[in-house]
Amino acid sequence: MSLPQDLAALLSSEQVSTRSADLELAAHDESACPPTLPEVVVWPQTTEDVRLVVRYAYERALALTARGAGSSLEGNPIPVRGGIVVDLSRMDRVVSVRAEDLQVTTQPGTVYNDLNDQLKAYGLFFPPSPGGSSDVATIGGMVANNASGIYSVKYGGTRDHVKAATVVTGTGAVLELGTRSRKTSSGYHLLGLLVGSEGTLGIATELTLSLVGLPQGRKQGAFTFPAEKAAVTAIAAMMRYGVDLAAVEFLDRRSIAALNRFQDFGLTEQPSLFLEVHGSESAVEEVFDTAQSVCEERQGERILLPGGRNPWEIRHFTTRAIQALNPHAKTIRTDMGFPISRLPEVIDRSYAIAEHYGLVLHTFGHAGLGILHALLREDPADEQRWATANRAKDEMVAYVLSLGGTASGEHGIGLGSQKYVAQEHGAALELMKGIKRVFDPKGILNPGKIWP
Ligand SMILES: Cc1cc2nc3c(=O)[nH]c(=O)nc-3n(C[C@H](O)[C@H](O)[C@H](O)COP(=O)(O)OP(=O)(O)OC[C@H]3O[C@@H](n4cnc5c(N)ncnc54)[C@H](O)[C@@H]3O)c2cc1C
Numbered sequence: 001m002s003l004p005q006d007l008a009a010l011l012s013s014e015q016v017s018t019r020s021a022d023l024e025l026a027a028h029d030e031s032a033c034p035p036t037l038p039e040v041v042v043w044p045q046t047t048e049d050v051r052l053v054v055r056y057a058y059e060r061a062l063a064l065t066a067r068g069a070g071s072s073l074e075g076n077p078i079p080v081r082g083g084i085v086v087d088l089s090r091m092d093r094v095v096s097v098r099a100e101d102l103q104v105t106t107q108p109g110t111v112y113n114d115l116n117d118q119l120k121a122y123g124l125f126f127p128p129s130p131g132g133s134s135d136v137a138t139i140g141g142m143v144a145n146n147a148s149g150i151y152s153v154k155y156g157g158t159r160d161h162v163k164a165a166t167v168v169t170g171t172g173a174v175l176e177l178g179t180r181s182r183k184t185s186s187g188y189h190l191l192g193l194l195v196g197s198e199g200t201l202g203i204a205t206e207l208t209l210s211l212v213g214l215p216q217g218r219k220q221g222a223f224t225f226p227a228e229k230a231a232v233t234a235i236a237a238m239m240r241y242g243v244d245l246a247a248v249e250f251l252d253r254r255s256i257a258a259l260n261r262f263q264d265f266g267l268t269e270q271p272s273l274f275l276e277v278h279g280s281e282s283a284v285e286e287v288f289d290t291a292q293s294v295c296e297e298r299q300g301e302r303i304l305l306p307g308g309r310n311p312w313e314i315r316h317f318t319t320r321a322i323q324a325l326n327p328h329a330k331t332i333r334t335d336m337g338f339p340i341s342r343l344p345e346v347i348d349r350s351y352a353i354a355e356h357y358g359l360v361l362h363t364f365g366h367a368g369l370g371i372l373h374a375l376l377r378e379d380p381a382d383e384q385r386w387a388t389a390n391r392a393k394d395e396m397v398a399y400v401l402s403l404g405g406t407a408s409g410e411h412g413i414g415l416g417s418q419k420y421v422a423q424e425h426g427a428a429l430e431l432m433k434g435i436k437r438v439f440d441p442k443g444i445l446n447p448g449k450i451w452p
Contacts, residue, residue: 003062004040007084010052015043015090026067026077026085030133032330032380033075033415038065038085045090047166047174047205054203055172057084057444065446066199068109068141071133073333074414076145076198080448086203088140094118095206103163103180105208108140115139124211127155130410131249131312131366132319140204145412146196150247150312153368154278157410159195161210167194167202170440180208193435198412199446201439215278218246219288220311223300224270228252228351228363231271232343234298235367239340243291246278249315250367255322258362262321265314266306273300274311322362322375329377332389335417336400337409340370349399350374357392371409398423413450421451 001009008016017023018040028035044050057064063083070077079085091107094115098104099122106115112134116125129149130137137147143165148157155161164178178184178191194201225231235248250273251259257269273295277287292302305311323331338346347363354361354376362375374396376389397407397420407413407420422429429451436443 003084006056007040007042007053010056011042011044011049015045015049017041025070026079026087029070029072029075029077029414031073031075031078031414031416032332033078036078036080036082038079039082041085041087043087043090044205047168050086050168050203050205051172051174053084053086054168054170054444058170058172058442061442062444063447064203064444066140066144066203068138068144069111069133069136071136071141072145072414073335073411074408074416076412076414076449077141077446078415080415083444088203088205089138091140091205092138097122097124099124101180102211102213103208104211105164105206106139108138108143108204108207110139111135112137112139112142119211120214123214125214126161126209126211127151128158128161132316134316139207139209143195143204143207144197144199146410148366148369148371148410150249150276150315150366152366153248154244154246155212157369159192162191162195162207163210164208165191165194165204166206167204169202170442170445175202178208182210193439196412198414198449200436200449201445203445215246217281217284218276218278219284220274220276221288221292222303222305222311223273223275223292223295224268224303225272225295225298225300226270228271228347229344230298230300231273232347232367234273234295234300236340236343237298238291238294239368241290241294243294244277244279244287245275245291245368247274247276247312248291248368249274249311250364250372251315251318252361252363254360254362255318255364258321258325259314259317262317262324265309267314268303274315276311318364319375322377326377326379329379332376332378332386332393334372334374334393334396335408335411336374336397336405337369337371338400338403338405340368342400342403342405343367343370343372346372346396346400346403350396353392353395353399357388359389359392366410369409370405394419415449418450418452
C-alpha cells in the first residue's frame, strides 16, 4: 500500500489528504522562507492517533512535522524534508477548567482567543497574548515556540504557564510530563525542554496551563514622543523603577504611519507607546499616573486614540500594515531580545545600520520585555538589495548578542535564525543535539530545524 493508504488505514480516510490545496497550505508559514510540499497531511483527533502515526513514521524513518495554524515567522512548521505533516488543528477541545486551581487542560489545536473566550465565564485568562496572531495561533504552536505577547511584561511568556503535557516522542512513546502541582523539585525539567523545542522533541497532544484572574480594574493609554529614542528610554525607565505595567508596546513613527495607511486609524504619526495597567481601581490610577509622569519627563505626551479605540485593536494589525505597504516585497525581520537597559542603544544601532545600507526600517515590539522587531521589506528578486538587507539584519543580531541578548525573543529559530545559533549557544549546541537524539533517535520530528 502507499503512504496515504497506510495512514488512512491507521486513522480514517477523512483524516488523511494528498489534495494539492492541503499540501500547499501545509507547505508554508508566515515567513519569507521558501515553502516545501509534504507528501501527505494528517489530522489526528486523539493522542492515540498521533501515537499511531509517529510509530509508523519511526519504523520507516519518515519525516514528520507538527503544525498548528502555521502562523510562525521563521519557517518553524515548514516540512523541509517532505514526509508527513501532522496538523493538530482538529484537536481543539478544552478538556477541563479547574478554576479553583487556576488551571486549564486543553488539546493543542485550541486557538488562543477561543481559549480565552471560554475562560471568561470563570473570570480567568491565559495571558501571553501574541500581538498580531492571537486570533489564529494555537496553544500547541505557542508552547512549541514559547510565544509571548503584550501581557507578558506582567504575567510572563508561555513557558511560565505550562504546568504539564501529554507528549508523543519521536519513537511513538507517550509521556506525561510535569505535574498539576504549582511547584515541583522532582527530577529533570523535561517539560521545560519541550517548551520552545519547535516540535523537534515531541508532539504535544494535551497541555495543562496555569491561568490568572481577569483584572478587577484596567486602564489603557497612549503616548507619543518626538523621537524613537525618547519613547524607548521611557520604557527602560518604567521597567527599572518597577512600574507595574500589564502591557507596554512600542511602535516607531513608520509603523504608526503604516497603520494609518492600512485602516485610516487617524493616529498621530509619531513614535508611540501603548500601555495598560491592571489591578484594583485605586491601584490602577496610581500606577498609571506614575507611568504618565515617567513618559512626560521624557517628552511624552498623552493622547486619546481616535474614536476612543482600544490600543490593542490597532496594535493587532502592525505586521499586516507594514506588509501591505509593498505587497510584492517580503519581510526580513529581527526578533531580538536583550537586557532592558540596552533598549535605547539597540534602537539607535538598528536605525544607524539601516541608514548605512540605505534601507527603510520599521520597529515595534513587546519592548517592556526587551524584545524588538526590526522589519525590512525588500523584493527577493532584487538579489543585491535582498542580500544587503540580510547583512543589515545580521549586524543588528550580532550587536544584541554582544550585549548578552538573544537572536529569538519569541518566534523561535526555525529556519530563518539558524545562522545565529552557534554564536549564541556555543558548545551548548552539541548538548542540544544530544537531547534531540534522546527524544527522537531517528531525527524524524521536524527535521532541519533550529540548527543547520
Ligand atoms: C501577524 C503576526 C503576529 C505575530 N505576533 C506574535 C507575537 O506577538 N508573539 C509571538 O510570540 N509570536 C507572534 N507571531 C508568531 C506566531 O503566531 C506564534 O509563534 C504562534 O505561537 C505560532 O502558533 P501556530 O499555531 O501558528 O503554530 P505553527 O506555526 O503551526 O507551528 C509552530 C511550531 O510549533 C510546532 N508545533 C505546532 N503544534 C505542535 C504541537 N502540538 N506539538 C509540538 N509541536 C508543535 C511546529 O512544528 C512549529 O515548529 C505572530 C505571527 C503573525 C503572523
